[in-house]
Amino acid sequence: MLIEQSAYSNRWRSVSPAAKGLFAACGFVAIFAAKSPLTATLVAGLLLLVTLIGAGITLGRYLRAAAPALFFLAMGSLSLAFAVDVGDNRPLLHLAPNGLAKLVEVGTRSLGALAALLFLVLTTPLVDLIALLRSLRTPELLLEIMVLCYRMLFVFSAAVHETWNAQSARLGYASARLTIRSLGGLTANLTLQVWQRAHALHLAAQARNNDGPLRFLEANFANTGRDCRVAGVAGAGLIALAWGLA
Amino acid sequence: MHIMEGFLPVEHAIGWTLASASFVAWGLHAIKKRIDEQPEQRMLLGVAAAFSFVLSALKLPSVTGSCSHPTGTGLGALLFGPVAMAPIGAVVLLFQALLLAHGGLTTLGANLFSMAIVGPFVAAGIFRLARGLKRSFALSVFLATSLADLMTYVTTSAQLAWAFPDPLGGFSASFAKFATIFAITQIPLAISEGLLTVVIFNALARFNPQELRDMKLLPANEVRA
Numbered sequence: 001m002l003i004e005q006s007a008y009s010n011r012w013r014s015v016s017p018a019a020k021g022l023f024a025a026c027g028f029v030a031i032f033a034a035k036s037p038l039t040a041t042l043v044a045g046l047l048l049l050v051t052l053i054g055a056g057i058t059l060g061r062y063l064r065a066a067a068p069a070l071f072f073l074a075m076g077s078l079s080l081a082f083a084v085d086v087g088d089n090r091p092l093l094h095l096a097p098n099g100l101a102k103l104v105e106v107g108t109r110s111l112g113a114l115a116a117l118l119f120l121v122l123t124t125p126l127v128d129l130i131a132l133l134r135s136l137r138t139p140e141l142l143l144e145i146m147v148l149c150y151r152m153l154f155v156f157s158a159a160v161h162e163t164w165n166a167q168s169a170r171l172g173y174a175s176a177r178l179t180i181r182s183l184g185g186l187t188a189n190l191t192l193q194v195w196q197r198a199h200a201l202h203l204a205a206q207a208r209n210n211d212g213p214l215r216f217l218e219a220n221f222a223n224t225g226r227d228c229r230v231a232g233v234a235g236a237g238l239i240a241l242a243w244g245l246a
Numbered sequence: 247m248h249i250m251e252g253f254l255p256v257e258h259a260i261g262w263t264l265a266s267a268s269f270v271a272w273g274l275h276a277i278k279k280r281i282d283e284q285p286e287q288r289m290l291l292g293v294a295a296a297f298s299f300v301l302s303a304l305k306l307p308s309v310t311g312s313c314s315h316p317t318g319t320g321l322g323a324l325l326f327g328p329v330a331m332a333p334i335g336a337v338v339l340l341f342q343a344l345l346l347a348h349g350g351l352t353t354l355g356a357n358l359f360s361m362a363i364v365g366p367f368v369a370a371g372i373f374r375l376a377r378g379l380k381r382s383f384a385l386s387v388f389l390a391t392s393l394a395d396l397m398t399y400v401t402t403s404a405q406l407a408w409a410f411p412d413p414l415g416g417f418s419a420s421f422a423k424f425a426t427i428f429a430i431t432q433i434p435l436a437i438s439e440g441l442l443t444v445v446i447f448n449a450l451a452r453f454n455p456q457e458l459r460d461m462k463l464l465p466a467n468e469v470r471a
Contacts, residue, residue, distance in 0.1 A: 113252025148292020184445025198290040
């Protein structure tokens with residue numbers, strides 16, 4: 001996965017996830033605090049620069065990660081610019097009063113929030129984020145589902161990929177009807193694997209006398225305090241900038 | 247289609263998060279009770295979440311010629327129950343935001359409410375109703391998953407209409423606008439997903455009828471959907 005590759009290979013891999021989470025949270029607050037589209041754009045631009053220059057993510061990789069979300073944003077924002085006039089005869093679609101202003105306002109806010117999200121996910125691997133959620137006292141059962149889900153999704157992805165290739169080699173996806181049939185077979189097989197793998201995991205856990213939470217070694221970050229202070233100051237600056245320019 | 251990161255106003259984002267959080271808490275409480283009775287269910291839920299995540303990456307052909315992905319809402323609700331789907335859905339949607347930048351953290355509550363709360367409860371309700379009316383297993387599965395899919399997008403349309411009411415026609419005009427836009431892709435997708443789920447249950451009923459009976463989805467005398 002593109003985002004996970006960046007999260008493991010960026011310059012800020014060794015920076016505490018708590019600090020990166022704090023800065024991203026400040027980014028979200030700044031974006032929602034920004035009263036004008038210009039301010040929101042400025043905050044989004046700063047978050048982008050921090051991700052590119054600070055964490056060393058290449059622009060190409062950033063844009064590839066952002067492309068699907070940007071497409072959805074363009075489609076979603078466009079729908080805000082138009083209004084439906086339910087007249088006497090039939091409904092008419094036309095440019096809404098202040099439609100373009102709404103489009104720009106929501107579009108820039110969403111762009112800024114996306115920049116804050118991308119800063120977090122492109123610099124922090126998911127295992128570190130799960131450890132961060134544990135330190136924030138997220139319910140243990142929810143964390144267990146997350147840990148198991150993360151560990152199993154690569155196993156299932158490989159199984160799907162191999163089954164898909166085998167079915168494709170036998171023209172299983174040659175038409176829409178065959179596609180539905182092949183997908184049904186693939187998903188049914190995968191559903192059976194869910195039970196088999198869950199049962200195997202349960203037996204493995206029982207064999208180790210596990211009757212409590214699942215614990216894994218977590219990375220140790222030496223400068224968490226310093227990192228959080230720097231992130232706090234930078235994040236506060238971002239919020240002050242958003243309020244000051246409002 | 248998920249609502250994008252930062253798209254909803256802050257008060258809506260907080261409101262939907264609080265609404266969904268109560269269902270997640272209820273789901274966790276129910277799962278905890280279930281795990282106390284059947285400890286092997288603990289692993290099943292984590293594995294099921296991974297299954298849902300992978301399922302959402304599959305491309306499904308649509309009648310309009312475009313491709314989309316199954317939501318898995320109806321399938322998950324029938325297999326694991328609607329209450330368990332809220333925590334599983336929370337993990338899947340969180341992972342989609344963190345691993346694929348699809349959806350978002352500020353819109354997690356709104357997306358969770360439509361996809362992992364409304365959809366599963368509709369699926370379970372329709373399935374129970376159809377089986378109560380003595381409809382066939384295949385028709386019950388088709389109706390449950392198709393209508394769950396549709397209700398998910400009706401809810402998303404309502405959420406967007408509430409956040410962005412039409413300047414002239416208010417909520418209803420805005421709802422009609424968003425629902426019409428979604429209908430172009432979602433009605434064919436709902437039909438495709440309904441058909442796909444029937445094929446999945448046919449395969450399960452053929453090769454693993456015992457699991458379906460254990461989950462009380464199939465009566466003892468019914469083997470094939």
